[in-house]
Each structure stands twice: as C-alpha cells, then as structure tokens.
Amino acid sequence: MTRTLILLVLFLLLGGATYWYMQNGSKSSSLAPTENSDRDFAIKNKDDIYKIFLAKRSGATTLLERKGDEWIFNGKHKARPNAIHMMLNTFLGQRVKYLAPKAAHKNMRDDLATNGIKVELYNKANEKIKCFYVGGVNNDETGTHMIMEGSSIPHIVHLPNWEGGLRVRYGMTGEDWRDKTVIGGKLEDIKSLSVEYPKQKDNSFKIEKNGKDYIVKPFYDDIPGTTRPYRKGSAEAYLVNFEKGFAAEAFENKNPSRDSVLNTAPFCIVRMTDIKGDENVVHIFPKYWNLDDVNIEKVSEQQTKIERFYAGRNNDDFLLIQTRVFKPIFRSYKHFFQQ
Numbered sequence: 001m002t003r004t005l006i007l008l009v010l011f012l013l014l015g016g017a018t019y020w021y022m023q024n025g026s027k028s029s030s031l032a033p034t035e036n037s038d039r040d041f042a043i044k045n046k047d048d049i050y051k052i053f054l055a056k057r058s059g060a061t062t063l064l065e066r067k068g069d070e071w072i073f074n075g076k077h078k079a080r081p082n083a084i085h086m087m088l089n090t091f092l093g094q095r096v097k098y099l100a101p102k103a104a105h106k107n108m109r110d111d112l113a114t115n116g117i118k119v120e121l122y123n124k125a126n127e128k129i130k131c132f133y134v135g136g137v138n139n140d141e142t143g144t145h146m147i148m149e150g151s152s153i154p155h156i157v158h159l160p161n162w163e164g165g166l167r168v169r170y171g172m173t174g175e176d177w178r179d180k181t182v183i184g185g186k187l188e189d190i191k192s193l194s195v196e197y198p199k200q201k202d203n204s205f206k207i208e209k210n211g212k213d214y215i216v217k218p219f220y221d222d223i224p225g226t227t228r229p230y231r232k233g234s235a236e237a238y239l240v241n242f243e244k245g246f247a248a249e250a251f252e253n254k255n256p257s258r259d260s261v262l263n264t265a266p267f268c269i270v271r272m273t274d275i276k277g278d279e280n281v282v283h284i285f286p287k288y289w290n291l292d293d294v295n296i297e298k299v300s301e302q303q304t305k306i307e308r309f310y311a312g313r314n315n316d317d318f319l320l321i322q323t324r325v326f327k328p329i330f331r332s333y334k335h336f337f338q339q
Contacts, residue, residue, distance in 0.1 A: 038151040039096045041132055043121065046088040048129065051122035057115060060173045078179040083172065090159060090169050091121065091130075097143045097158040108145045108154040111135045116147075117170045137165035175251045182311055182319060183282050184245025189274045193239065194219050195329065196269040203332035207235050214239075216336040228337040235336060241328040242272070248311065248319035258318045261285050261310050270329060283312040284321070 043049060054062040064079055064087075065072050071079040100108060116133040123129050135145030135154070143156035144166040159166060194206040196219050204219035214235035218225055252258065266283040273279045287308045309326065311319045 038148050038153050039155060041094050041096065041130075041146055041148070041155075041157050043091040043130060046092050048123050049088065049091065049121050050124045051120075051126065052087065053118075053120040053122075054170060055118040056171075056173070057117075062173060062177060064177070073177045078181075079177050080179045083177055086169060090166060093159050094157050094166060095160060097156045100138075100154060100156055105154060108135065109147070109152075111145055112147055112154060117167070119170060134167055134170045136167060141165055175253070178251065180247045180249075180251070180319070181245040182248050182313055182321060183270060183272055183280050184242045185272060185274055185280075186243055187236065187239050190239055190242065190272060191275045191277075192271075192273045193242075194269075194271045195331070196271075197267070198265055198269070199267075200332075203334075205331075205333040205336070207239065216333070218333055226334060226337050228334070228339075231336055231338055238328075238331060238336070246321070246326055246329065248321050249308070249325075250320045252310065252318045252320050255318060262312050262318070266312075267309065268330070281314055284326070285310045285312070287320075 050066045052062075052064040054064075063074050064084065065075070071081075071084045073079040112133050112135040116135050119130075119132055119134060120128055121130040131149035133147050133149070135147075137144050138156050141164060143158045145154055146157040147154040157166065190209065192206065192208045194204070196204045201220050201223055202218075204223070206217050206219050208215045208217075216230065216235050255261075262283070262285075264285060266285050268284050270282045270284065271279060286306060287310055288306070307323055309321050309323065311321045313319065
C-alpha cells in the first residue's frame, strides 16, 4: 500500500512537471525564459508617453514631443496624427511572439548592431521609461527582432492580430512624420479669410467676422460690391469646409521646379487669420496648365483636366495638392449672393 502511494505521488509530480513544460517550456527554444524586464516591450498606458526619440544607424533621428493636444516633429512641425496614433498603439500592443533559438542569437545581434533603430520613450517628467532596439524581420516576416537596452538576449516581437513586421512602423523619417494639412481651422477660431485671384479680380473676396455674423466683400478696394442680397448662412457654410483641414497629397520641398514655380503668378492666394492674430498664407499654382486656362467658374468642369496644383505655404513648404480635395475653396465672390 505504501509503495503504491509513493508511486502515485511520483506519477503526479512527473505529470505536473510535464504539463508545465508543455505549456511553457515548449513555447521557447533551447533557451530558458529571460527576466520579464528583458521581454517587456509594451507600454501599459500610452498616455504616459510625452516624448519619443528614434535613431537609425545611418544617423537619421526623429524627435516627437507632445505639446498639449498635439505632437510636434523635431521641435518645429506638427506631426501627422495618424502616424502618432499608429506609433502609440504599437507601443501599447507589441508582444514577444517567441524566444529565438540560442544558435540564432549572434545573427540577430549582428543585425541589430548594423541596422537597429534605437527607440527611447520618456514620460511627462522627461524620465526615460523604456529603451529598446528594433531590427529586421524573421524568416516568415511575421515577427521583428528586438532587444531591450542593457540585455544580451534578442527576441521575436509581433503585434497580435496584425500580419507583418514592425520595423516599417519605426522606420519612418523626415516628412513622413509631418502633418500634411495645408490650411484649416475651427469655425469659431477663424477671424478672417480671403481668396484672391490675381487674374480674376472680380471673383476675389474677403470674409470677416463681425460679432456673431460674417461680412463678405470684394478683396480689391477698387472692385465695387454687388447689390444682390446676401445668401444667409453662405459664409458659415463655406468656412465649415476648413474645420477638417485641407491636406496635401505630398511634400515637394525637394522638387527641382520649386523655385521656378514659386516665382510665377499664382492662380489664387488664400489667407486665413485666426482670433490670436496668426496668419496662414497659401499660394496655389497650376501644375500643368497655363494660368489663363484655369477659370474659377469652371473648376468643377475642368477637374478631369486640372487634377493637381502646387501650393506654397508661408514661404516655407512646397506641396502637391489635388483639385478634388481643394475644390471647395475655389469659390467666387458672387457665390455668396443670390443669383
């Protein structure tokens, strides 16, 4: 009886050890699990992140800092909200997929040393809360090589329920991070807005806030105003278009034709001033067509021919914009009055 009991206890212990190995040990390779700090690549609360610093081996760096409700790229430009959203959700969701075989460690470390992207995350007090390196993808491209700062053990990391490597999310540089909004603002924040057509002066106009109402008048002082009745609510309906912002297709700051385009006469100039007194000025130029071919009254008809324009913003950026996106801006003075 005693011998049978001893055998039963040994059997249960062996069975328990086998079950634990099948559930835990088999998920790893010949390498024993590391400390949790070596494997904890995720952030528990993305709201704790106030600064992100990315550095490539090539020397390219990216600094993203939270300022109020916005993120700023390299201390100067507003960052693209979709890109920030994707990055923060990556920090939140990435997990170790499996521990790589020990035999693969050297190659993974070599990859990280040669091609790794350093990622540093800081909190509101500017304290570093996480630092890791991002390398290439594994053989089936379902995971990404990563290693925590101070660790010698690389891991294969993935984003559950998302196929593909994570390196592309960390690899963006330069203008890929920048917000492409050319002009925009909330209705209540717009103090005045003007659209000037240098070669179509009769169609140019200004909208100015007057208490709770708006006044629409010709842009040029020497152009007489219309005697037709104002279409009530037309100014508000026009300005509402700016609330979502008008975004460019792409930045063209390195376009060799930039200077020559900017030195030509624009099709139109859009000026927006907010209640703080800040002004945004956008010069819009036809991309392929002669200036005289672009008639504000026929932009809708000509859209299939004039698909894109160039835009110069605040003597700083040069962008490519699409007619179908910016068409709501291209209105004439008489648009606001009864026909």
